[in-house]
Amino acid sequence: MTGARPLPRLVATDLDGTLLRSDGSVSDRTRRALAATEAAGTEVVFVTARPPRWLHALADLVGGHGRVICLGGAAVWDLGSGAALEMCGFDDGVVRSLVADLRAAVPGAGLAVETADGPAFDPWFPDGEPHLDRRLRGAPVEGALRAGDPVAKLLVVRPGTPAQGFGVVQRGDVHDAAQEEFFERVRGVVDGRAELHYSGAAGLAELLPPGVTKDVALARWCDRLGVEARDVWAFGDMPNDLPMLRWAGRGHAVANAHPDVLACADAVVPGNDDDGVAAALEAVLDAAAPSDGHTPSAPLSR
Incomplete structure (x- = not known):
């Protein structure tokens, strides 16, 4: 710079x-x-x-x-x-494989997807937006993966993350060993298929398409x-x-x-x-x- x-x-x-x-x-x-x-x-x-x-x-x-x-x-x-x-969205096959591999590697994790048409959440994903249509949480996110509606972001919530306080941005100097261990597990799944981002929200990993x-x-x-x-x-x-x-x-x-x-x-x-x-x-x-x-x-x- x-x-x-x-x-x-x-x-x-x-x-x-x-x-x-x-x-x-x-x-x-x-x-x-x-x-x-x-x-x-x-x-x-x-x-x-x-x-x-x-x-x-x-x-x-x-x-x-x-x-x-x-x-x-x-x-x-x-x-x-x-x-x-x-x-910018994931290729359809890539996001489907990521979802399947995350299910296997991080049992109990809550997943959500963001598309141009809006979000979809696992029923057990922490409910930080109670005003949204409950049908967006009606079934696991696999049901929301439709060809022609690219996923721009895949969210992964650490198992056991409480709904209260979910998504609150932590101070940058806070050391969270559980978050770091969770990130390492998600990173092992990604293997070049996505960009792994940390925006500071407690318990959350954010996956974006490669190069985004x-x-x-x-x-x-x-x-x-x-x-x-x-x-x-x-x-x-x-x-x-x-x-x-x-x-x-x-x-x-x-x-x-x-x-x-x-x-x-x-x-x-x-x-x-x-x-x-x-x-x-x-x-x-x-x-x-x-x-x-x-x-x-x-x-x-x-």
Whole structure:
């Protein structure tokens, strides 16, 4: 990673554990900083492991473009239309073999799949979304694997993970021996057929199609806009953010990040509960502002 100019052309930020506070909220300070960044001509794009249905509450934060890189890089989603602009999925035979092998190697694990048409869950998958249609949990996920509806993400929950607190993002400095042992078992099953991601959610392993990572999706998005890596700032907290932080011209870790992310970052900003992303954006906007205090608007060409 190399240094970036004072005002980047694009800011890419993870959400949970990075931009959002620990309770999932967006502070007023962060809202103001994002709006000021867009007004200054710098596009802000969220790059998140979240599925599309978890993004609607953030629609007012995505500026004029209305798009989010989600599912860990497997999709670019248009929040206005509620449709995928891009979707990368597993080959049908590969995802079926992965499901069968995971059943054998990790007995009792709960599986879920994310497709363009929505999710499906094993009946015993922890119910962190009680508002969803109960039919999505009516049978094991094998019944949801249909040709022509590619799976963008396969989720694996460690056996015995309680529903209470499931999906809560752990602090990056938390050592979880059970999680690490679970990951090793899943890694042994994957054997090059998927990208194994850890976004910080306790008890959860996330499998994406081969070659699908946050940096690949972000690079493709920036190529569309004519933005080079050196003109991108990225923010993250977990190992699945590392490729994006390394690719960007300047990679930032929040103070609560995983030790591997802290070691990799070009800069460390305050933690997510202290609005670290906002603090970094405020500083660069102040440095770029003319002496009269007026920050001109120079919209990024689409």
